[in-house]
Amino acid sequence: MQRITLLCVGKLKEKFYAEAAAEYQKRLSRTCKLEILELPEERLPENPSPAQIDAALLKEAEAVRRKIPPSCRLIALCVEGRLQSSEELARTMAAWAAGAERGLEKRLAFLIGGSFGLHESIKAEAWARLSMSPMTFPHHLARVMLLEQIYRACQINAGTKYHK
Template sequence: MQKVTILCVGKLKEKFYIDAAAEYVKRLSRFCKLELVELPEERLPEDPSPAQIEAALLKEAAAIRAKLPSGAALIALCVEGEPRSSEALARQMAAWASQGVGHLVFLIGGSFGLHPSIKAEARLRLSMSPMTFPHHLARVMVLEQIYRAYQINAGTKYHK
């Protein structure tokens, strides 16, 4: 059974996000070994300078690297990433599984995104949309898309 880690910068606080994420975590338990890892978001002043943002993203990147399992395929979610349909993501996940990639790590940055150096290390930079979403909502969206990919690959009627 493939292992999937959702590595997130920032902690869910709102009950509706927590409940939605928990529902997909429960559903995914039939398809993969899922782990959710939350890392603290670096604190910044109300109106941070570019240098302060850069320093915070560098610290977050170091914390992310410390949690990355060796040999895992890193999928970084970022707005400039490659948009993929649900079917294309399902095909990619199936291809990785057939190639022996036993661990996928989906990385969701904090409110200022991810440092370019960590994005450069990703096997895939994935964009959910050119629109901007709260990073907490992105977690629920990623969980749903992973669930949908497993459903597509299983040939169920979930994906229409």
């Protein structure tokens, strides 16, 4: 069973996001071992300067580094990342899973930043950068969207009719 970690900067506050994420967690429990780790978002003043934002993102990146599971491939979600179709993500995840069965990779770790994104240093360390869209989404919604895409990829790889 594939092991996936979802590292999220910021907590789900709205009930509807939490319920949607919980639904996909439940569905994914049949096809993979999913761990969701939430890290606190750094507090910033109302109108932060670029230097304040950079310092906060650097602190968040340091917190993320402490939580990255050993022997994993880190995939940072960011707007400048590579766009993939659901089918491409499924193929990529299947290849990673095949590597894990041979002892090459232990798990995938997807990283979603907070409201100001991710520090450049953590993006540079990531094995891959993935973008869901050139559009900007709230990080809470991005979590639900990513969980759905991971679920969809698992269903594609299982050959079910979920993906149309």
